[in-house]
Amino acid sequence: MKMQKSEVRLMKGNEALAEAAIRAGLDAYFGYPITPQSEILEYFTEQIPKRHGVVLQAESEVASINMVYGAAGAGARVMTSSSSPGMSLMQEGISYIAAAELPCLLVNVVRGGPGLGTIQPSQGDYFQAVKGGGHGDYRLIVLAPSSVQEMCDFVFDAFKLAEKYRNPAMILTDGALGQMMEKVEFPEEGSLPHQVPDWATTGKKGRERNFITSLHMEPEKMEEINLHLQKKYKVIEENEVRFETFEIDDAEIVLVAFGLPARICQKAVELAREKGIKAGLVRPITLFPFPKKILSDLSKKIDHFLVIELNAGQMVEDVMLAANGKCPVHFKGRMGGMIIQPEEVLEEIEKIIQQPILQE
Amino acid sequence: MSQEILLEDMQCVYQKPATLTDDYMHYCPGCGHAVAHKILMEVVQEMGIQEDVIGVAPVGCSVFAYNYMNIDMQEAAHGRASAVATGIKRVLPEKYVFSYQGDGDLAAIGTAETIHTINRGENILMVFINNGIYGMTGGQMAPTSLFGQITSTSPYGRDVEHNGYPLKITELIAHLPGAFYVTRQAVHTPNTVRKFKKALRNAFEFQKLKKGTCFIEVVSNCPSGWKMTPKETLTYIEEKMLPEYPLGDLKVPAQNNI
């Protein structure tokens, strides 16, 4: 269902995300300053007192994520945001939230790492976001926007998915998307109704008591919880995969990239096509669930995959699993906050297609 | 079965509050947690707020508090109970919210959350069970362990030069302007239990005023961790714990403020 859009504004990605959250009926935001996502906290502290909801600057990311746990457990529509080092601090709490099946939105505006790293854009937290991140077997639903418009739209999608599956959802974006400005159209406020779920701890009124926990001392019970979670993740994988393709019909080499680099790759495909190279692009929108099928199907008819990431090669492993040896999977990445340029991608494409293909 | 028949002819003069579940408590014989749980739930029952109270359990011996308290509860990560309670209270400001934490949880790993929750003056009650030891993990040294106290990680006794001082977190937080009511109580004698109950009642009544955090320390025991009989722990509390952690109010609201 397409939502009614109201007005067009020029906004930074971080601010668009925050405005979208307010319009999505956010009940509470808890967060801590860290570059390059502090605009989110700043926007909320400026807007929420004039509109609706709760905003609180916590004493740390550790406190923030546990406030999210409390508020989500109390049935509120709640979120936090941070950037890489802060997200690392939150991992314990995220594991608890996933185990207790509390819906909430987490936003990671990724910066270059490891360590204190840099404040420039990166995709170095892919593994952390899609493979769990904290302790134990759990998954987040991970959405990767590639425009300021999607920084807005995916807030709505993420809340819907989180509440549908009682699972934390993450928007995995980067410093550049957070800081850049583009046109954005916002949905009307109130277009995403929210009911307090019946499992929430709102006071034991006219029902048995509710409790939120992730502790089950009996291994049989804990295995049962795990099986339940895995079953849920399977359902998510079957129903919620999202991706975008560009010029793949006759493509011989297909780029795979998510987030901002996907747009850089789209430009590279345009440049390649101008030179007569049959290039295409697959852009995973959901990183978990990962679009395995389209990549698996393509692997049987194309000559090469080229994965472009702003890291040392993380999603490339998932592309390899999907290709399963059916076609070569190449990788080019930039790290430490460096952004890859369209011309650099084109160069890589040309290098690959000039190599002789080894017949089996 | 035979018991039920006998009970029929008897008059009920005492029963546990309906705010406690029928689950068997896992606490060791003589442990102060059981008493503290019961008194806390008695106050909830007597105030008639069972439908409006949400508790937060910690990580520590009282991790299963939600199995015994017949109210809505959340189980927090280690040290984060007051942050979880903050999250609940901020979205449900009209409800009564409390955290129930031990010394390792509240005064070691959760010190930052403790101080900042109180410094914000969150309108919650924090119940702090201080028995000077990590009970759940098998009797390790806690921030509140006494000078010379032997634990599994201070086998030669707590040495100030090596491990620092027993942390008087309650004295520390009493200075914070966000703290509204700060008191230190105990549950090892009938008299201290009565006073603890009164303090709990005060704290819940104060929560309605929305004037800041109420904080009740309970100097308690740990027969298993201290490697004593329950009876010996009572003497130890009197002779060793109370001189270090004297009972009484550390901060009470001015009469014109309530």
Add this chain to the structure above:
Amino acid sequence: MHITDEIIIAGFGGQGVLSMGKILAYAAMFENKETSWMPSYGPEMRGGTANCITIISEKKISSPVVSKFDSAIILNQPSLNKFEDHVKEHGFLFYEASTIINPPTREDIMIYKIAAIEEANKMGQKQISNMIMLGAFLEIKPLVKRESVLSALKKVLPERHHHLIAVNEQALLRGKELIEINYHVSV
């Protein structure tokens, strides 16, 4: 005119580099064009060198990150050293006369030397040098209308500075005149 114009604006923090890019982006939005504004962010914003890429297009913008530019507006020497080679063949380069000692040397692009700081000082408002530069730029590359730029100013300037919109408009006109005088462009 190209259907898409990819513009780099670079200089010291405090020269109004990021604002110029924002003003162009807002003006483009008011004209229903596609636009993106990508800043270099971080410590640069606090006094070092700063740059931003603004793209204005008639069609959807694929990459907001580019390394070759149709236009460059360069306000200091380090930025010129860095970006001169990144101007596309037959592209346009505008540079600040007073801060750039070693001028650009390329012969395959159009180069405009603008004494924006000197003019701003003459007008008694040294903060408006960026608008003089922008006026000159738009005279050569009329990507957006002056009315749109003025509306954009209202968005970019904090409300307490809205009384400065008139002087900013004069600065835009002064920039246009500098082109007319020095480069004999007939309007």
